[in-house]
Amino acid sequence: xxxxxxxxxxxxxxxxxxxxxDDVSLTIQPCARHALIGPNGAGKTTLFNVISGELPxxxxxxxxxxxxxxxxxxxxxxxxxIARTFQITKLFPNMTVIENMLLACEALDRRxxxxxxxxxxxxxxxxxxxxxxxxxxxxxxxxxxxxxxxxGEQRKLEVALSLAGRPxxxxxxxxxxxxxxxxxxxxxxxxxxxxxxxxxxxxEHDMDIAFAFAERVTVLHQGRMLTEGHKDxxxxxxxxxxxxxxxxxxx
Amino acid sequence: xxxPDAALGGPRPPSNTESMSPRGWxxxxxxxxxxxxxxxxxxxxxxxxxxxxxxxxxxxxAMSLDILLGYTGLPSLGHAAFFGVAAYAVGVLATVHGAGxxxxxxxxxLVGTLLSAVLGLIVSHVRDVYFLMITLxxxxxxxxxxxxxxxxxxxxxxxxxxxxxxxxxxxxFAGPLALYYVTLLVFIAxxxxxxxxxxxxxxxxxxxxxxxxxRMKSLGFNxxxxxxxxxxxxxxxxxxxxxxxxxYNGFVSPTYLDLTASSELFLMVTLGGPATLVxxxxxxxAIVLLKNVMSAYTARWxxxxxxxxIVTILVAPKxxxxxxxxxxxx
Numbered sequence: 001x002x003x004x005x006x007x008x009x010x011x012x013x014x015x016x017x018x019x020x021x022d023d024v025s026l027t028i029q030p031c032a033r034h035a036l037i038g039p040n041g042a043g044k045t046t047l048f049n050v051i052s053g054e055l056p057x058x059x060x061x062x063x064x065x066x067x068x069x070x071x072x073x074x075x076x077x078x079x080x081x082i083a084r085t086f087q088i089t090k091l092f093p094n095m096t097v098i099e100n101m102l103l104a105c106e107a108l109d110r111r112x113x114x115x116x117x118x119x120x121x122x123x124x125x126x127x128x129x130x131x132x133x134x135x136x137x138x139x140x141x142x143x144x145x146x147x148x149x150x151x152g153e154q155r156k157l158e159v160a161l162s163l164a165g166r167p168x169x170x171x172x173x174x175x176x177x178x179x180x181x182x183x184x185x186x187x188x189x190x191x192x193x194x195x196x197x198x199x200x201x202x203x204e205h206d207m208d209i210a211f212a213f214a215e216r217v218t219v220l221h222q223g224r225m226l227t228e229g230h231k232d233x234x235x236x237x238x239x240x241x242x243x244x245x246x247x248x249x250x251x
Numbered sequence: 252x253x254x255p256d257a258a259l260g261g262p263r264p265p266s267n268t269e270s271m272s273p274r275g276w277x278x279x280x281x282x283x284x285x286x287x288x289x290x291x292x293x294x295x296x297x298x299x300x301x302x303x304x305x306x307x308x309x310x311x312x313a314m315s316l317d318i319l320l321g322y323t324g325l326p327s328l329g330h331a332a333f334f335g336v337a338a339y340a341v342g343v344l345a346t347v348h349g350a351g352x353x354x355x356x357x358x359x360x361l362v363g364t365l366l367s368a369v370l371g372l373i374v375s376h377v378r379d380v381y382f383l384m385i386t387l388x389x390x391x392x393x394x395x396x397x398x399x400x401x402x403x404x405x406x407x408x409x410x411x412x413x414x415x416x417x418x419x420x421x422x423x424f425a426g427p428l429a430l431y432y433v434t435l436l437v438f439i440a441x442x443x444x445x446x447x448x449x450x451x452x453x454x455x456x457x458x459x460x461x462x463x464x465x466r467m468k469s470l471g472f473n474x475x476x477x478x479x480x481x482x483x484x485x486x487x488x489x490x491x492x493x494x495x496x497x498x499y500n501g502f503v504s505p506t507y508l509d510l511t512a513s514s515e516l517f518l519m520v521t522l523g524g525p526a527t528l529v530x531x532x533x534x535x536x537a538i539v540l541l542k543n544v545m546s547a548y549t550a551r552w553x554x555x556x557x558x559x560x561i562v563t564i565l566v567a568p569k570x571x572x573x574x575x576x577x578x579x580x581x
Contacts, residue, residue: 052469078471090469092462103459106452107470113480118450125452165471 003066005030005169005199006051006082011060013043013050013223020046022223023060028169030065032199035214035231037207043223044203045087048171051201052084053077064169079108083167087174087203089154091161093147097138100146100157101129104164129164136160136190152183159190170194172202176209188213211235277572280533287536292431300427301499306539307431307438308495313519313531314445315488320517321525322449323481324461326383327374328513329390333486335508336393337363337493342410342503343403345419352420359494360487366393367486375479378464390513397505409504416498434495441488446528448484457481458526511553515542518556522563524570533571 006028013021021043028034036044049055051062053074062070064080072080092100102119105128106112120126133139136156141149146157159175175191176184188209194200204210210217217234219226227234288307292300316330340362344350350358374385397404404410416433417425424433448454456477459467467474497503506512519538524530538559545555567574 054465054469073473074468075471075473078469084469086466086469090463090466092459092466094462095458099455099458102452103455103467104470106455107467107472109452111452112456112472113453115448115451115453115484116444117452118447119452119455120450122452161466161470 002030004028004063005032005065006201007061007063008051009061009063011047011050011057011062013046013055014058019223021050021057024220024223024225025060026218026225026228028199028201030168030199031196032216033202033214034200035202035204035210035217036220037204037210037217038220038226041222042220044220045173046223047220048084048173048201048203052082052171078165078167081168082171083162083165083169084171085158085162085173085175087177089151089158091146091154091157094145096143096145097133097149097157098126098129098142100161101133101164102126104161105129105132108165132160132164137186152179155179155183155187156190159187163194167198169199169201172200174203174205176204176206184209207238273573276574277529280572281529284529284532284536288435292428297427300431302539302543304427304431304434304499306536307434308492308499309516309519309539310532310535311438311441311495312489312492313516313523313535314442314528315485315492316516317520317525317528317531318445318448318457318488319481319485320520321527321530322454322461323457323478325374325378325478325481326517327386327482327485328383328510328517329386329388329393330485330489330516331512332390332393332508333363333367333489334493334496335397335503335505335512336366337490338497338500338503338507339397339404339410341494341497342413345413345497346410352416355419355497356494359497360490363490363493364483364487367483367489371479371482371486375475375482387510387513390508390510394505394508394510397508404505407505409502411502413497413501413503415501419498430499434499437491437495441491442528442532445488449528453477453480461526511556515556518560518563520570522559522567522570524572527570527572530570530572537571 004027006026008024008026011021011024012019024047036047038044046055050057053069053072053076057070061068064077064082067080069077069080092103102125105125109125111122111125130142133142136159138153138156138160141153146154149157155175159172162170172191176187179187191213202210202213204213211231214231216229217231218228219234227237288303292303295303312334316327319325319327319330337359341355341359344355344358370389374382374389377385398406416430417423424430456467456472459472460474460477464474496507515538519534520531521534522537523532523534541555541559542552545552549555
């Protein structure tokens with residue numbers, strides 16, 4: 001039996017007296033499709049930052065594929081198979097789309113420290129970068145600098161960058177946020193086509209998308225886990241919560 | 252002349268969709284620089300050959316700072332220290348210890364590079380204005396050392412009587428013209444290696460750190476290591492320039508490490524065009540020229556430097572290299 005992709009045991013992140021994430025325990029199996037929902041300020045993004053290592057946990061333990069990573073830096077966790085996207089797009093704005101992609105492709109490659117050979121001379125890296133650019137429908141924009149892309153294109157690049165390192169656990173922080181209906185649909189389709197071997201943890205505000213994508217759902221509220229379970233159970237339970245939390249009803 | 256293709260490393264690669272590309276402007280810059288540096292010394296007086304030698308050496312130094320400042324986005328205000336320390340190492344080895352030419356060259360490169368390897372351990376932890384402040388402080392410490400450690404450095408008097416290249420190396424390079432062309436060869440070699448570095452997978456990571464270090468970390472880059480290596484590489488090339496300067500000038504003094512020297516360097520990169528390799532060459536050329544022309548009229552060089560700084564920021568914030576027809580519009 002393979003170890004779980006991610007195990008959180010009593011994980012907390014406190015900012016002074018504010019308990020942004022408070023005693024969260026969660027297990028994500030390999031290949032899982034898991035959604036993390038909750039109202040604004042519930043601590044979803046903070047939890048992502050704690051899992052990916054941007055913020056150190058103030059308590060608890062985090063394991064990736066059976067290995068304790070609680071004290072590891074973000075790049076060390078990335079090397080162990082975790083990748084994430086950001087709610088607020090984090091690209092390399094003055095570099096071209098293909099350069100953005102090349103960076104992401106070499107991130108977990110030993111050749112990132114090669115100094116005396118042009119990056120363009122590595123055919124495999126360039127092909128892989130070009131393939132990912134094409135997979136996300138950005139081939140027409142290959143040599144455009146990232147800051148000149150439309151918002152929708154930037155969001156696609158955001159997700160594409162996170163896949164370049166062949167992650168085994170992918171954290172998606174509201175990939176659909178701010179997208180038009182059409183763009184949102186195509187993003188959803190892309191997410192559905194993700195390699196099933198990748199475990200995915202998705203933060204999503206839109207209940208329809210969250211429940212369509214995931215099998216299991218975790219509800220976070222004021223930093224604490226309210227419910228965790230199969231989407232049908234959570235869905236049945238959600239009516240009560242909507243009243244209780246005043247969460248936006250599913251459209 | 253083998254000018255590196257800096258457009259590839261620029262923060263704003265020329266877009267194919269624009270009809271008015273800055274390519275003509277850049278081609279003109281490269282042609283003029285190439286002509287002046289290749290054939291110029293044959294036409295000018297020996298005074299100008301000396302100035303051209305200065306330009307070429309300082310161009311190496313400015314390019315090395317650009318690896319840090321332009322490519323990695325780390326603004327160092329103490330970069331002249333490596334240049335000065337390498338020059339001092341040559342001076343001390345040659346005059347006090349009577350070391351041979353190759354020992355002096357190796358010693359200068361080693362001392363400068365090792366110093367950057369040690370200081371890099373400290374400075375690579377901080378960014379932005381903190382990086383500026385800590386490099387400024389370390390630069391001042393080294394300047395103070397050169398000024399006060401009189402038994403070794405000679406204090407304010409500096410170290411004079413460093414033998415000429417021809418006398419010390421025994422190679423047939425007598426005269427300013429020969430010295431110039433040897434320096435030019437060193438410059439071309441350094442520019443070639445730096446051009447390769449900025450186009451390499453490693454060079455790409457430096458630009459990534461400048462653009463978005465947080466994303467670099469989450470993609471899996473140990474950005475501390477990359478910043479550290481960038482700092483050491485910049486220190487190593489600055490040492491090359493320092494060794495060359497010691498042989499060109501025959502004299503080393505604390506002014507080579509002071510804040511003015513580092514600020515001039517900073518301006519060379521900013522004026523020419525950061526994150527390009529031609530930019531710093533252009534900047535070094537312009538600043539050396541300006542300094543020598545202005546010295547005939549005023550002793551207040553810092554005032555002139557300040558004015559040039561302000562004008563650069565107002566008129567060409569991305570540097571003269573990016574001042575082409577479309578470079579200014581955005």
